Amino acid sequence: MGKTSLPHLARRVITSSSSHFxxxxxxxxxxxxxxxxxxxxxxxxxxxxxxxxxxxxxxxxRIMYDKDSGRSRGFGFVNFSKEDEAASAKDAMDGKAFLGRPLKVCFALDKVHREPVTTRHTNSRISFGRNH
Incomplete structure (x- = not known):
């Protein structure tokens, strides 16, 4: 298996917790x-x-909704016709209060398609990995 550089893999990452993004x-x-x-x-x-x-x-x-409760998940996506308009909106709206809450705005990441993670049981040890 070839090595992929860490900077290539971690170029753009979004992390979240229950209280912030x-x-x-x-x-x-x-x-x-x-x-x-x-x-x-x-x-x-x-x-x-x-x-x-x-x-x-x-x-x-598009606002993302929880499929079970139907309630907003607290994030969404805004598409612009032009890249420079998106950049202006990002710069202006990041950190700005909207309906009482500060927004976090950044460029959306491309969706990454990966194989599902599987569990393997070997000699009473459990290991996690990707199907190859």
């Missing part, structure tokens, strides 16, 4: 999509689009 991101080469965290449960797509529309043409807004 932190974004670590290099500026992507072409990205019109923003990740927006810290959303109040009362925020809907319409109000989020209105909040970001002053920076340019918002092509799509």
């Amino acid at each position: 932190r974004c670590f991101s290099t500026t992507p080469s072409s990205n019109n999509k923003l990740f927006v965290a810290g959303l109040s449960w009362s925020v809907d797509e319409k109000s989020l689009k209105e909040a970001f529309s002053s920076f340019g043409d918002v092509s799509e807004v």
Whole structure:
């Protein structure tokens, strides 16, 4: 198995806990999509689009909802038509209070498709790894 450099793997990472989100991101080469965290449960797509529309043409807004409760998970995505509009919105809205809560805004990461993690039992030891 070939080695992949750590900087390559960890170029852009988003971590979260129940109380906050932190974004670590290099500026992507072409990205019109923003990740927006810290959303109040009362925020809907319409109000989020209105909040970001002053920076340019918002092509799509998606708030992520819990599939069991139907309640907002506190984050979503805002897509702009142009990259420079997304960058302006990111710079202006990151840390800004929206409906009483500070937003955390960064460029969205590309979705990574990985194989599922499996559990292997060997001689009373359990090891975790990826299917190859």
